[in-house]
Amino acid sequence: MNWFKYSSPATFYPLAGKxxxxxxxxxxxxxxPGLYISFFVAPTDFQQGESYRIIFIHVxxxxxxxxIYVVMAFWAGVGLAFNTRLSSMMASALAPTGALMTFIxxxxxxxxxxxxxxxxxxxDARLTSELILLFLYFGFMALQAAIDDPRRADKAGAVxxxxxxxxxxxxxxxxQWWNTLHQGxxxxxxxxxxxxxxxxxxxxxxxxxxxxxxxAASLLRVRSIILERERAADWVxxxxxxAR
Amino acid sequence: xxxxxxxxxxxxxxxxxxxxxxxxxTLLFFVIVSSLFPLGVGPEPALLRTxxxxxxxxxxxLASMLALARLFAADYADGTLEQLxxxxxxxxxxxxxxxxxxxxxxxxxxxxIAPLLGLQFDLSGTALLTLMASLLxxxxxxxxxxxxxxxxxxxxxxxxxxxxxxxxxxxxxxLVFGAGAVEAASSGxxxxxxxxxxxxFLLISAALSPWAAAVxxxxxxx
Numbered sequence: 001m002n003w004f005k006y007s008s009p010a011t012f013y014p015l016a017g018k019x020x021x022x023x024x025x026x027x028x029x030x031x032x033p034g035l036y037i038s039f040f041v042a043p044t045d046f047q048q049g050e051s052y053r054i055i056f057i058h059v060x061x062x063x064x065x066x067x068i069y070v071v072m073a074f075w076a077g078v079g080l081a082f083n084t085r086l087s088s089m090m091a092s093a094l095a096p097t098g099a100l101m102t103f104i105x106x107x108x109x110x111x112x113x114x115x116x117x118x119x120x121x122x123x124d125a126r127l128t129s130e131l132i133l134l135f136l137y138f139g140f141m142a143l144q145a146a147i148d149d150p151r152r153a154d155k156a157g158a159v160x161x162x163x164x165x166x167x168x169x170x171x172x173x174x175x176q177w178w179n180t181l182h183q184g185x186x187x188x189x190x191x192x193x194x195x196x197x198x199x200x201x202x203x204x205x206x207x208x209x210x211x212x213x214x215x216a217a218s219l220l221r222v223r224s225i226i227l228e229r230e231r232a233a234d235w236v237x238x239x240x241x242x243a244r
Numbered sequence: 245x246x247x248x249x250x251x252x253x254x255x256x257x258x259x260x261x262x263x264x265x266x267x268x269x270t271l272l273f274f275v276i277v278s279s280l281f282p283l284g285v286g287p288e289p290a291l292l293r294t295x296x297x298x299x300x301x302x303x304x305x306l307a308s309m310l311a312l313a314r315l316f317a318a319d320y321a322d323g324t325l326e327q328l329x330x331x332x333x334x335x336x337x338x339x340x341x342x343x344x345x346x347x348x349x350x351x352x353x354x355x356x357i358a359p360l361l362g363l364q365f366d367l368s369g370t371a372l373l374t375l376m377a378s379l380l381x382x383x384x385x386x387x388x389x390x391x392x393x394x395x396x397x398x399x400x401x402x403x404x405x406x407x408x409x410x411x412x413x414x415x416x417x418x419l420v421f422g423a424g425a426v427e428a429a430s431s432g433x434x435x436x437x438x439x440x441x442x443x444x445f446l447l448i449s450a451a452l453s454p455w456a457a458a459v460x461x462x463x464x465x466x
Contacts, residue, residue: 080459132413139410146402155463156396159456160410163392167413 009086009226010235016219016226023216027209034205042199054112060207062105064214065133066168068098072140073165076158086222088154089229091161092144093222097214099137106130129171136164150229248333249341256345259318266314267349274307274354278361289366296365297375297426301419303361304354304379305386309408311350312390315342316461320398326465335461340454343384343391351383367430374429374439381442382422388446388453389414395460418445 006012038056045052072094079088109127110120121127140157147153230236260267281299282292319325319342328338358379362372393411397403425438 128416132416135413139413142406142409143396146397146400146406152463152466156460159392159396159460159463163414163456 007084007086009089009230010233012086013223013226013239016223020216020219020223023212023219027212027216030205030212031209034202034209037198037202038206042202048116051112051115054108056202056206058105058108058112059203060210061101061108062130063207064210065098065102065105065130066171068094068101068214069133069136069161069168070165072098073158073161076154076161080155080158080162085151085154085229086226088158089222089225090218091157092154093218093225094214095137095141095144096221097217099134099141101210101214102130102134102137106134126171129167132167133171136161136167140164245333245337248331249337252328252338252341253345256342257348260345260349267311267353270307270311270350271353271357273310274303275357275361277303277306279364282364292365293367293430296362296367297371297423297430299365300358300361300375301379301382301423301426304358304383305412305415305419306408307354308351308383308386308390309411311346312387312394312407312411313404314350315346315391315394316398317394317403320461320464325398325461329462329465334458336454336458339391339395339457339461340450343387343454343457346391347384347387351387354383355379367426371426371430374435375426377439378422378425378435378442381439381446382418385418385442385445385449386415388449389418391457392453392460395457395464398461398464418442421445 006015034056038053042053042056044050072091075087075094076091078084079086079091106127109130113122114120140161143160144153144157147156227236278300281295285291285295316325319328329335331338355376358375359372362375367375390407390411393407394403396410397406400406421438421441425435425442428438429435
């Protein structure tokens with residue numbers, strides 16, 4: 001089996017088109033039970049009341065915001081190192097979804113912060129570093145948008161994405177390094193979670209839904225980017241004639 | 245190799261001396277922005293003392309962003325940068341030399357004038373010294389990080405707005421610990437920890453930024 005068969009835009013384009021609906025279906029199939037558990041099955045928190053239920057959106061979005069940045073920086077770095085066009089296109093396709101996840105994490109966090117902390121926003125280490133992550137996504141997209149030559153945009157964006165990747169561990173460990181308002185992680189791989197099993201199940205299923213959605217949305221976006229960049233290529237013309 | 249680097253530094257300093265208004269403008273911008281804050285928030289000494297470290301640091305940050313436009317632009321336009329990239333010495337070393345010269349012209353004056361601005365904000369003697377020390381360690385980091393942004397945006401139409409947009413998020417730790425050092429000093433906690441962290445940032449960015457900027461320049465020259 002040739003592992004690099006799908007590393008060319010011409011072969012990846014139809015593959016992404018076939019995969020995207022499946023990931024969308026997986027996202028919907030996990031979001032429905034996830035939301036049901038989150039809102040109807042999971043018990044009410046004895047301290048925070050019902051408002052804690054926002055974590056079922058907030059925590060998966062925050063996880064994805066950091067994870068997508070690392071994946072984006074990885075693909076951008078691969079594109080820079082090996083000069084592969086598709087890797088860079090994948091990085092560009094991931095950026096808007098990552099920014100969306102960062103924004104959702106900040107937005108839901110502020111909705112939760114108002115009833116719980118009594119403020120929409122506090123200058124806590126984790127909130128601030130998540131905000132910087134949003135700025136990094138914006139910077140990456142702005143830099144790529146400002147450069148007309150797509151290959152140069154890919155490479156310049158890759159350097160910036162790799163520089164910004166330093167911020168991700170800072171966000172992740174910020175609640176341990178600085179003992180500020182945002183609470184520590186409730187879920188960890190090394191010790192048992194400090195929450196009820198149904199709450200954990202709801203959160204993990206929602207995380208799966210967010211993950212599937214991110215993959216599906218990025219695949220659709222990378223298809224558009226491929227078409228835009230390769231519009232002069234022969235295979236696009238053939239594909240358009242076949243589709244007609 | 246060292247001779248080549250010395251030549252680059254001397255050339256950049258000479259160019260800056262022949263056109264003094266560029267460096268002077270950065271300094272004036274720094275002074276004016278810092279002086280606007282007491283006018284905006286009111287001349288309450290206690291309030292001014294509290295906001296002084298942050299205000300001076302943010303003003304220094306903005307001033308160094310403005311200065312970045314000059315770092316590579318002229319050399320890119322007249323082809324000097326291409327010659328440097330073709331030279332047998334590594335491009336990253338030339339970039340490091342250019343950053344050093346740039347800092348001497350645009351960063352060091354900010355450090356030297358900062359105590360004067362601190363007096364406007366009624367800072368104590370120790371706080372003034374800490375402010376100078378934190379700027380002395382911190383402004384080279386701003387020049388180093390900014391060089392990457394300047395290299396990545398070489399020759400772009402919107403580079404003036406774009407450089408701060410992509411560089412400022414990366415400079416946040418410098419701002420936090422730079423201003424934090426002065427606050428710690430004026431509240432009697434000692435600025436040692438903050439200054440040590442700033443020093444760590446300086447070492448890391450000095451090791452990585454010239455390479456990243458050199459990669460950026462090669463991308464722009466392709």
